[in-house]
Amino acid sequence: MIIHRKLHKSTLLLIGIASVAIWVLAQNVLREDEWYRYKKKAAETMLVAERVLVARVKGHKIHKPERVLAKKEIFDSEAFRKKAQSVLLGRRRESPVKTTAGLLEAKRAVTDSSFAEVVVGMFRRAGLKEGDTIAVAFTGSFPGANIAVLSAAKTMGLKPVIISSIGASQWGATSLDLTWIDMERILFEEGVFPFRSTAASLGGRRDVQASKSEEDVKKMKEVVRKNGLPLIYERNLKDNVESRMAIYATRAEGKPIKAFVNVGSGIAVLGRYGYRDRFQEGVIFELPQEEFKSRGVMVSMLDKGIPVVNIRNIDRVLLEKELEDSETGVFSGRIKQVIISIVSLIALIGVILVLTILDLKGYMAADKRE
Numbered sequence: 234m235i236i237h238r239k240l241h242k243s244t245l246l247l248i249g250i251a252s253v254a255i256w257v258l259a260q261n262v263l264r265e266d267e268w269y270r271y272k273k274k275a276a277e278t279m280l281v282a283e284r285v286l287v288a289r290v291k292g293h294k295i296h297k298p299e300r301v302l303a304k305k306e307i308f309d310s311e312a313f314r315k316k317a318q319s320v321l322l323g324r325r326r327e328s329p330v331k332t333t334a335g336l337l338e339a340k341r342a343v344t345d346s347s348f349a350e351v352v353v354g355m356f357r358r359a360g361l362k363e364g365d366t367i368a369v370a371f372t373g374s375f376p377g378a379n380i381a382v383l384s385a386a387k388t389m390g391l392k393p394v395i396i397s398s399i400g401a402s403q404w405g406a407t408s409l410d411l412t413w414i415d416m417e418r419i420l421f422e423e424g425v426f427p428f429r430s431t432a433a434s435l436g437g438r439r440d441v442q443a444s445k446s447e448e449d450v451k452k453m454k455e456v457v458r459k460n461g462l463p464l465i466y467e468r469n470l471k472d473n474v475e476s477r478m479a480i481y482a483t484r485a486e487g488k489p490i491k492a493f494v495n496v497g498s499g500i501a502v503l504g505r506y507g508y509r510d511r512f513q514e515g516v517i518f519e520l521p522q523e524e525f526k527s528r529g530v531m532v533s534m535l536d537k538g539i540p541v542v543n544i545r546n547i548d549r550v551l552l553e554k555e556l557e558d559s560e561t562g563v564f565s566g567r568i569k570q571v572i573i574s575i576v577s578l579i580a581l582i583g584v585i586l587v588l589t590i591l592d593l594k595g596y597m598a599a600d601k602r603e
Contacts, residue, residue, distance in 0.1 A: 271353045271385075271389055272349070275349035275353050276349045276350050276384070278387055278388055279346040279348070279380055282380050282384060282420050283320075283380065285419075285420065285425050286416060289423065290411065290419075291316075317344050318341055321344050321376045321377055321416075322340050323403070323406060328409060329409055329453055330399055330400060330408070330436075330453065331403060332374075332438075332442075334403050335401075343381060343547055344376075348377060348381040351381070352378075352542075353388065355516055356389060356492070359491075361389065363389060364390060365492070366485050366489065366491060367394070367493070368492075368494070369386075369393045369394065369496075370396055370530060371413060372397070372400060372402075372436055373398065373400055374401045374406075374496075375496055375497055376413050378496045378547070379413060379417070379496055383426050383428070386428075392488075393428055394485055395430040396431065396434070397413055397417065397432075397433045397434075398434045398436030398497075399453060399457065400436020400437040400499075401436070402498075414462060415456070430462055433460070434499075435450065440499065440501045441467070477501060478533055490539055493540070493542070495530075495541065496545070497544075497545060502529050503531060504528050505529075511525075516540060516541070516543075517543055519535065520532060520536065
């Protein structure tokens with residue numbers, strides 16, 4: 234016998250609550266997948282940036298980004314990585330821009346486009362979201378890591394305020410003809426990134442290349458001028474840090490700075506070279522419990538409660554990526570979305586059927602008693 238009647242209000246309420254709960258759970262899982270998409274998009278953006286930079290430096294025709302991604306298997310090959318490294322990694326042992334010794338393998342590691350995925354992961358742990366303003370400090374030591382940060386920022390819709398130092402440790406952007414701010418300007422001009430540095434310093438000793446000759450310093454100042462950037466040239470470290478903090482505050486245009494991102498070991502950022510190992514790599518939320526007689530930008534930011542993303546020890550960062558990848562899983566974005574949709578639909582249908590049957594059985598039992 235078929236019974237036609239409306240379901241009880243309590244049953245409808247339970248169905249509504251269950252539907253909302255299933256939707257919320259599905260959204261949380263899909264949000265995890267959103268970070269997966271961020272990572273893949275950031276890696277693709279970095280690949281485009283490297284392709285454009287190689288083409289510009291080599292004097293080749295610059296292809297549209299779509300063409301680069303359409304032939305990703307070519308441009309993500311070992312042959313292309315070597316081309317990218319030939320542009321991003323300095324070859325000269327001595328250069329006016331060079332500051333200290335550097336590890337070639339570390340410099341090579343961050344030219345891989347997957348390093349942009351690492352940066353997205355760190356931005357996530359720092360609590361960043363679309364529209365957030367971040368302060369960024371670059372040096373010329375890790376141009377690959379700098380591009381990874383820019384790629385992650387663009388993908389996530391962040392608003393970076395960037396100050397760069399053109400000084401670079403060995404195997405960084407040590408060519409006076411192609412410093413980091415030259416690379417950054419090229420990528421800006423070609424439309425790869427919608428932002429670039431707002432000011433630059435010379436880097437090196439006291440952040441003014443104090444160990445270099447007057448002629449070399451003059452050449453480096455000319456590089457900054459050629460790129461159309463204001464020069465930060467304060468021989469007193471305290472004044473240097475205050476200048477940087479003022480630029481960050483002014484360029485943030487009244488919006489709160491949600492994170493400070495550091496790439497490299499700039500003395501204005503760390504305070505002193507001896508302090509570099511006092512800060513952990515990755516995301517930092519609290520200032521180490523020790524005295525800092527020389528307070529750099531990093532300490533100043535942490536003092537304000539601003540989290541820091543510190544990219545310096547590349548080996549540890551890469552290890553962090555390996556651990557992160559093992560937690561991400563093996564499903565691709567589209568497959569994961571289909572699975573979540575199917576499971577959610579089945580769960581919802583099951584809940585509706587069970588509650589409806591229970592409701593009708595209750596009614597029929599009551600009908601027999603009458």
